[in-house]
Amino acid sequence: MDILRTILKYIFDRTATGVVFFVTIFSLCLTNSSSAALYFADKTVEAGLFYPLSPSFGLSWGDFDQDGKIDLYIKNHNVNLPSLYLNSGNSIFEDITDQAGLNIYDDFHGACWGDFDNDGDLDLYQTVGASGGHGIKANYFFQNNGDSLFTDIAEFAGIQDPLGRGRTPVWFDYNNDGRLDLFIANQMRYDAFSILYRNNGDETFTDVTTSAGLSGIVLAEGAYVADLNGDGFVELLLSSLAGILLYANNGDGTFTNMTTAAGLSGVTMVNDLALGVIKTATWIFLSQEDLPRAATPMRQTAIQCITA
Numbered sequence: 195m196d197i198l199r200t201i202l203k204y205i206f207d208r209t210a211t212g213v214v215f216f217v218t219i220f221s222l223c224l225t226n227s228s229s230a231a232l233y234f235a236d237k238t239v240e241a242g243l244f245y246p247l248s249p250s251f252g253l254s255w256g257d258f259d260q261d262g263k264i265d266l267y268i269k270n271h272n273v274n275l276p277s278l279y280l281n282s283g284n285s286i287f288e289d290i291t292d293q294a295g296l297n298i299y300d301d302f303h304g305a306c307w308g309d310f311d312n313d314g315d316l317d318l319y320q321t322v323g324a325s326g327g328h329g330i331k332a333n334y335f336f337q338n339n340g341d342s343l344f345t346d347i348a349e350f351a352g353i354q355d356p357l358g359r360g361r362t363p364v365w366f367d368y369n370n371d372g373r374l375d376l377f378i379a380n381q382m383r384y385d386a387f388s389i390l391y392r393n394n395g396d397e398t399f400t401d402v403t404t405s406a407g408l409s410g411i412v413l414a415e416g417a418y419v420a421d422l423n424g425d426g427f428v429e430l431l432l433s434s435l436a437g438i439l440l441y442a443n444n445g446d447g448t449f450t451n452m453t454t455a456a457g458l459s460g461v462t463m464v465n466d467l468a469l470g471v472i473k474t475a476t477w478i479f480l481s482q483e484d485l486p487r488a489a490t491p492m493r494q495t496a497i498q499c500i501t502a
């Protein structure tokens with residue numbers, strides 16, 4: 195566990211500051227002995243994923259062509275085109291960004307895969323930073339055509355969110371109607387808060403942020419979902435410059451801010467976090483930072499148990 199924790203801290207410390215200049219892929223190796231060793235080997239070059247001098251700003255795994263092999267999408271911020279890597283098998287990836295129609299240069303931040311139309315293939319939502327939060331720039335929603343080509347339908351779907359300083363989108367079915375809904379964590383723009391879109395089932399969405407009790411979230415960095423209390427409805431957990439924010443799903447289309455009640459109000463400046471289960475308990479792994487970023491390096495990675 196110490197090894198995993200060290201690796202997690204290494205990844206968090208770098209992805210949270212947005213200064214990853216190339217993608218590194220670690221291959222997990224296990225021996226067959228009873229006292230199996232655990233170690234990782236750098237396979238970036240052999241896998242065809244070496245892309246120097248490109249701030250990745252995160253990545254998203256998803257088997258978009260449904261061949262059973264998980265593929266990889268990397269955003270590359272606004273320095274390079276994004277990269278869609280097709281998993282060819284045998285641990286080799288092929289860059290098919292151009293063929294897929296994703297060769298669009300923009301201020302890309304978080305992206306996530308989700309089958310919003312329940313046709314079996316993964317679609318891709320991509321946020322942009324809206325010119326540092328001072329401009330108007332629509333997000334992208336790439337519908338999977340099923341032939342390794344994608345079409346931007348964000349305008350038709352009503353989920354362009356052009357004012358939002360997009361950070362992290364996440365797909366989840368908040369109302370348990372069988373259709374994936376979309377939450378977007380937006381940061382530091384007081385005329386464009388984080389937003390929840392309900393999936394209408396006809397390839398369009400409706401902004402339900404206010405009626406769902408999620409209005410006014412302005413400092414969010416990351417968004418994560420899990421059914422933390424086991425009632426069948428998914429909770430929303432945010433990393434933000436104001437700390438961790440926990441919104442419990444009430445099961446009726448609304449959420450309640452349970453941050454303080456859950457004992458999470460004392461955590462500040464959370465840039466990124468991950469949920470994990472260790473010995474049946476759910477844990478939050480998080481990275482924090484001090485501002486201004488240039489003046490103070492990342493702080494510690496904290497680990498906190500929120501359920502017994």
Ligand SMILES: [Ca+2]
Binds near residue numbers: 258
């Ligand atoms: Ca695949």
Ligand SMILES: [Ca+2]
Binds near residue numbers: 312313
């Ligand atoms: Ca789909």
Ligand SMILES: [Ca+2]
Binds near residue numbers: 368375
């Ligand atoms: Ca839904």
Ligand SMILES: [Ca+2]
Binds near residue numbers: 422425
């Ligand atoms: Ca729940």
